Amino acid sequence: MTEKQDISPSDDRRSIDPLLLDSQLCFSLYSTMHAFNKTYRRVLKGLDLTYPQYLVMLVLWERDELNVSDICDRLRLETTTVTPLLKRLEGRGVLRRERSKQDERQVIISLTDVGRTLKEQARNIPHCMAEALECSLDEMIDLQGRLDRIRENLSKHL
Template sequence: MTNMKAQTTKTMEIPEEEKRLEKQLCFAVYATAHAFTRAYKPILDRVGLTYPQYLVMLVLWERSALPVKTIGEQLDLDSGTLSPLLKRLEQSGLIKRIRDLRDERQVIVSLTPKGEAMKGEVDTIMTAIGKAAGCTIEEMAEMRDMLHRLRANLGRAGEG
């Protein structure tokens, strides 16, 4: 495998075959993200969540109550995207939003008892996705770690 990092000062010579769409890492990640969303849909429909709502719930199941800003940072969502998600979750009775008494500029999101009870669905959801993906837990962990590293590298490259 060619080390692309060492090649940053000059243009790499890339074989024509590697320029094809199906050979692009970015397209493989993009298409896989869409496939994940499609695979999650019927599973999450059963519990009344969309995929982005599920991600918000995962964050809250880990920490119980967080400022909106922190949730947005963890999920890499801006407030224009996150606010409608939170509104729908609140209308469903899964979360509540209250102003922070110490800093009224901040809104704290917390789980309701109904939202907390839904945490029991995580094992079912993860098992179903694992089966759909056809991967072992170890393989999924390895891919996840590689994707985290890729995302961090791309984040640094985008800053400079």
């Protein structure tokens, strides 16, 4: 039989050694993000979207006909991430990619009818996620504020 040993560190070292996994805020962030992602995978399966793809759709549902940089800025992602993402979404038929007539450097992203219709199917997703979180609206807003502040602090130090 395989002996199941306790692989967690003992508590008395917690406050002493800063190199402990469980004392690291970033690891909480990292693992919670993955848990979120897994839940979204399940919730978004019906829409056949990944979470980053869903984020692009959120941005476009708010304002259509953005260029690639606008979407990068909004999602704080690099063009190297977003360009292929947009191509996949174009392949799915939810958006179009067209060079701007005014500035041939820009590629304008616009929703197709299919992409717009998808929004109706997405209506219930935030509610769905909020339920899985078991978290009050107040706490969500508070948490969001704290995270956003940390993100801005980290961005400054780049």
